[in-house]
Amino acid sequence: MASTGAGKKKTPDEFCCGDVEAMASEFVDQGLDEPLVVKMHRHLGFCPPCQSFVASFSKTVRLLHAMPRKPAPDGLRQSIMKRTKKRS
DSSP states (O other): OOOSOTTOOOOTTOOOHHHHHHHHHHHHTTOSOHHHHHHHHHHHTTOHHHHHHHHHHHHHHHHHHHSOOOOOOTTHHHHHHHHHHHHO
16 A cells, blocks of 8 residues: 655545555445545545555455355364364
8 A cells, every 4th residue: 555655644634545444344335434435535536556455355345245155064163163262
């Protein structure tokens, strides 16, 4: 991701690339409040690296949702739970 510039401080009305990265999932899932959506669009309007990141992330999510779901193999849940308890 590109940075907002060396030494440049962002105002509360600005997003930096890290903000876009941190909120990409909620943005793609349309789970952000309107003020955050506005900030996201504002940043994406001038940041080609973030535009590419969000486009790629969005495509990945669409492809994953389009994949058929398959049930987990028998015993997988029990195996995971057993391993989790051993680490506790």
